[in-house]
Amino acid sequence: MSNKLSTQPYKGTRDFYPEEQRLREWLFAQLRRSVSQYGYEPYDGPMLEPFELYAAKTGEEIVNEQLYSFSDRGDRKVAMRPEMTPTLARMVAARANQLAKPIRWFSIPNLWRYERPQRGRLREHWQLNVDLLGVEGVEAEAEVVQVAIDLLRNLGAGPTDFEVQINHRQLMNDLFDKVLKLSPDQTQNVAKAIDKRAKIPVESFHELLTAAGCSQAQIDTLEKFLASPLLEIPAICGESEGFKALCRFFDIVNALGLGPVCRFNSSIMRGFDYYTGIVFEIYDQHPDNRRALFGGGRYDNLVGMFGGAQIPGVGFGMGDVTLRDFLDVHGLLPELAADTEVLVGLFSPEMLVPSQQMARHLRAAGLKVEAVLQPQKLAKQFQYADKKGIPLVVMVGPDEAAAGLASIKDLRSGQQVSISQSELLARLQVMLG
Amino acid sequence: MSNKLSTQPYKGTRDFYPEEQRLREWLFAQLRRSVSQYGYEPYDGPMLEPFELYAAKTGEEIVNEQLYSFSDRGDRKVAMRPEMTPTLARMVAARANQLAKPIRWFSIPNLWRYERPQRGRLREHWQLNVDLLGVEGVEAEAEVVQVAIDLLRNLGAGPTDFEVQINHRQLMNDLFDKVLKLSPDQTQNVAKAIDKRAKIPVESFHELLTAAGCSQAQIDTLEKFLASPLLEIPAICGESEGFKALCRFFDIVNALGLGPVCRFNSSIMRGFDYYTGIVFEIYDQHPDNRRALFGGGRYDNLVGMFGGAQIPGVGFGMGDVTLRDFLDVHGLLPELAADTEVLVGLFSPEMLVPSQQMARHLRAAGLKVEAVLQPQKLAKQFQYADKKGIPLVVMVGPDEAAAGLASIKDLRSGQQVSISQSELLARLQVMLG
Numbered sequence: 001m002s003n004k005l006s007t008q009p010y011k012g013t014r015d016f017y018p019e020e021q022r023l024r025e026w027l028f029a030q031l032r033r034s035v036s037q038y039g040y041e042p043y044d045g046p047m048l049e050p051f052e053l054y055a056a057k058t059g060e061e062i063v064n065e066q067l068y069s070f071s072d073r074g075d076r077k078v079a080m081r082p083e084m085t086p087t088l089a090r091m092v093a094a095r096a097n098q099l100a101k102p103i104r105w106f107s108i109p110n111l112w113r114y115e116r117p118q119r120g121r122l123r124e125h126w127q128l129n130v131d132l133l134g135v136e137g138v139e140a141e142a143e144v145v146q147v148a149i150d151l152l153r154n155l156g157a158g159p160t161d162f163e164v165q166i167n168h169r170q171l172m173n174d175l176f177d178k179v180l181k182l183s184p185d186q187t188q189n190v191a192k193a194i195d196k197r198a199k200i201p202v203e204s205f206h207e208l209l210t211a212a213g214c215s216q217a218q219i220d221t222l223e224k225f226l227a228s229p230l231l232e233i234p235a236i237c238g239e240s241e242g243f244k245a246l247c248r249f250f251d252i253v254n255a256l257g258l259g260p261v262c263r264f265n266s267s268i269m270r271g272f273d274y275y276t277g278i279v280f281e282i283y284d285q286h287p288d289n290r291r292a293l294f295g296g297g298r299y300d301n302l303v304g305m306f307g308g309a310q311i312p313g314v315g316f317g318m319g320d321v322t323l324r325d326f327l328d329v330h331g332l333l334p335e336l337a338a339d340t341e342v343l344v345g346l347f348s349p350e351m352l353v354p355s356q357q358m359a360r361h362l363r364a365a366g367l368k369v370e371a372v373l374q375p376q377k378l379a380k381q382f383q384y385a386d387k388k389g390i391p392l393v394v395m396v397g398p399d400e401a402a403a404g405l406a407s408i409k410d411l412r413s414g415q416q417v418s419i420s421q422s423e424l425l426a427r428l429q430v431m432l433g
Numbered sequence: 434m435s436n437k438l439s440t441q442p443y444k445g446t447r448d449f450y451p452e453e454q455r456l457r458e459w460l461f462a463q464l465r466r467s468v469s470q471y472g473y474e475p476y477d478g479p480m481l482e483p484f485e486l487y488a489a490k491t492g493e494e495i496v497n498e499q500l501y502s503f504s505d506r507g508d509r510k511v512a513m514r515p516e517m518t519p520t521l522a523r524m525v526a527a528r529a530n531q532l533a534k535p536i537r538w539f540s541i542p543n544l545w546r547y548e549r550p551q552r553g554r555l556r557e558h559w560q561l562n563v564d565l566l567g568v569e570g571v572e573a574e575a576e577v578v579q580v581a582i583d584l585l586r587n588l589g590a591g592p593t594d595f596e597v598q599i600n601h602r603q604l605m606n607d608l609f610d611k612v613l614k615l616s617p618d619q620t621q622n623v624a625k626a627i628d629k630r631a632k633i634p635v636e637s638f639h640e641l642l643t644a645a646g647c648s649q650a651q652i653d654t655l656e657k658f659l660a661s662p663l664l665e666i667p668a669i670c671g672e673s674e675g676f677k678a679l680c681r682f683f684d685i686v687n688a689l690g691l692g693p694v695c696r697f698n699s700s701i702m703r704g705f706d707y708y709t710g711i712v713f714e715i716y717d718q719h720p721d722n723r724r725a726l727f728g729g730g731r732y733d734n735l736v737g738m739f740g741g742a743q744i745p746g747v748g749f750g751m752g753d754v755t756l757r758d759f760l761d762v763h764g765l766l767p768e769l770a771a772d773t774e775v776l777v778g779l780f781s782p783e784m785l786v787p788s789q790q791m792a793r794h795l796r797a798a799g800l801k802v803e804a805v806l807q808p809q810k811l812a813k814q815f816q817y818a819d820k821k822g823i824p825l826v827v828m829v830g831p832d833e834a835a836a837g838l839a840s841i842k843d844l845r846s847g848q849q850v851s852i853s854q855s856e857l858l859a860r861l862q863v864m865l866g
Binding site for chain 1: 437438440442446447448471474476479481482483486506507513527528538543545568576579684685786793796799801802803821823
């Protein structure tokens with residue numbers, strides 16, 4: 001108590017004051033509405049998980065540099081979840097036999113990663129996770145991509161605001177193994193180079209490839225591959241399974257009218273160990289925010305790390321920070337005022353009980369009613385309601401109370417009416433629309 | 434990947450499968466609805482806070498034995514929040530001058546405490562926090578107690594299911610200082626003994642008092658005090674400010690018809706350092722669960738630990754685990770099925786695109802529609818819908834598609850109808866009611 005504490009939140013995290021929290025709740029409600037239109041059901045797990053859950057599968061960068069991990073008082077090594085998929089896999093594995101399949105689940109957990117805070121990156125963030133498990137065909141990828149598109153559209157995004165860029169991991173494997181004939185080490189480094197390609201000059205990209213031991217001929221072939229539209233891919237890679245899956249995928253999304261927002265892009269890699277089939281990333285098309293917003297794909301080996309049967313899965317994770325940047329840059333963030341409907345003012349200290357009774361009566365009918373508790377000048381009470389965006393103020397003075405009356409002031413129009421208390425509720429409901 | 438991972442969640446935490454998560458979301462929605470009827474606004478803060486925030490104020494037991502704390506990779510000492518009030522105080526202090534007062538805020542954060550898991554106690558739980566800041570009079574306590582009562586009633590609790598037991602810290606201080614004339618050390622120990630009184634035999638209570646250095650005369654006075662109804666308290670303590678505040682409080686709640694669920698109980702202590710005025714606890718009255726569910730009170734010194742002005746506050750915290758036990762024992766937990774309305778079945782692989790188009794059409798109109806993606810026997814598709822509680826299955830075969838028809842099976846009645854696709858949506862909406 002002696003020295004003053006800082007009022008700042010922990011670095012890289014956010015305080016959600018009511019205006020921010022309303023926006024967050026609005027956003028999450030929109031996301032829930034979108035995914036439940038596809039029959040996805042909500043789940044959640046604990047924010048702390050055994051350390052081994054991440055050590056087993058997640059990329060090394062996350063475990064070694066970004067994971068919040070520590071030993072608890074019972075000397076168990078634990079970690080604050082940096083992503084939701086391992087928890088999902090653990091929960092599905094625990095009830096693999098009882099759960100009706102396919103499994104359509106979503107969650108909006110808070111996740112943690114220790115990194116330098118910057119635009120779009122914080123230490124605590126929330127992430128919508130959408131996963132469809134138990135379907136082998138690309139119909140699953142087509143559904144999950146539809147969910148991603150619809151939720152952006154439901155948030156107000158127009159047809160040219162974003163683009164879904166799509167690739168297939170097997171197509172890349174065939175390129176690396178059969179065409180370029182890379183060693184496993186080379187494959188890792190070439191994949192990483194492709195992942196960086198959109199953000200670096202072409203010379204730097206070629207330097208990375210040369211450093212990975214690629215010959216000029218290999219670089220030429222790779223460049224030709226990366227520049228080819230989907231239909232010219234077989235001329236380079238032959239009839240890859242990945243090619244066939246991509247064709248089927250595009251047949252479906254084209255037939256559903258989603259072709260114009262979907263595009264084949266063979267530079268899309270996403271985490272190398274994780275995905276096994278189609279991968280996709282949603283790109284913001286706004287000139288001020290040209291970046292990948294979120295992405296996902298097919299992962300067929302995840303549930304199996306707990307033993308028992310493999311269950312194929314397709315999913316994506318969408319972070320709230322990048323999503324808010326997207327909505328912000330496109331002017332899609334709403335202004336949300338508090339939704340309190342009535343302020344029951346306090347005429348004088350003696351009127352507290354009648355005012356409180358009136359407030360209880362209105363609340364019992366479902367209205368959202370704040371009540372003034374301490375004597376204040378009436379002008380201040382009106383001012384307060386105005387500042388809070390509360391449209392109606394109800395007040396009852398001693399004379400009114402004796403005559404069974406109350407007054408309503410509509411702060412939107414400035415008009416004031418006196419009305420019988422028995423008609424008050426009905427009149428307020430009309431005025432609130 | 435080599436050795437199998439455990440599918441168990443971390444000790445003392447819960448996995449929320451969809452049926453559990455639906456219940457949690459239902460519960461939180463009820464709580465939000467109740468508190469927003471009083472004009473309370475949502476807020477949230479980060480789950481990690483600087484360690485000092487708790488070291489400064491929270492009771493020693495929590496900091497030394499129950500706090501999850503560790504050093505981050507930048508060597509900052511941090512803690513997983515064990516309670517929300519310090520975060521609330523920090524946030525209010527940071528904007529003390531800008532915020533319109535009174536401040537009515539609520540939050541439902543996840544909180545952490547390291548302890549042995551048992552009935553009603555877990556390591557991760559959620560807690561509704563309701564706080565009213567900036568009002569000095571007991572009108573504030575009367576409002577916050579009303580909120581607590583109404584939210585239990587809105588959850589279905591009847592008039593005899595729970596009781597609000599009320600005391601005042603100044604009344605106890607007057608008893609300890611002026612009547613019993615205890616030293617500060619004795620006061621601590623006597624307060625702790627009173628806190629335990631309801632759970633131990635009377636002999637053990639007296640042993641604790643004797644160990645605290647109380648004479649038999651002091652014990653007799655204390656027992657007389659604890660047995661006295663409110664109106665007889667002045668005969669023991671004189672006209673304590675605490676007595677006056679309690680009288681005013683009961684005048685208000687009686688006038689509002691809440692007297693029957695509120696009772697003065699001078700054994701209610703709650704944390705000794707924290708509260709400064711009225712304190713209260715909600716007791717479950719069910720014979721199988723006679724225990725304190727949650728409580729709160731007035732704390733007037735909290736925001737000031739950040740420097741700047743004091744802001745008086747009244748609030749309570751209600752944990753989800755004890756609340757669920759309460760609802761469970763009173764039979765108030767609802768059965769919540771998934772809310773998907775229509776399953777669009779798949780007649781044959783060739784019908785995927787027409788079926789998907791139909792599903793998109795129905796979703797665009799606002800229906801919650803799951804679609805079958807892989808060929809399965811029709812009986813299995815009906816079975817799946819039945820297991821998931823989806824009432825209607827829509828199917829379109831090749832002949833139907835050619836004739837512009839679709840069939841609807843209502844799994845509730847077993848009836849099947851064939852209908853023009855142009856009338857499908859309207860018919861489904863009628864069938865869903």
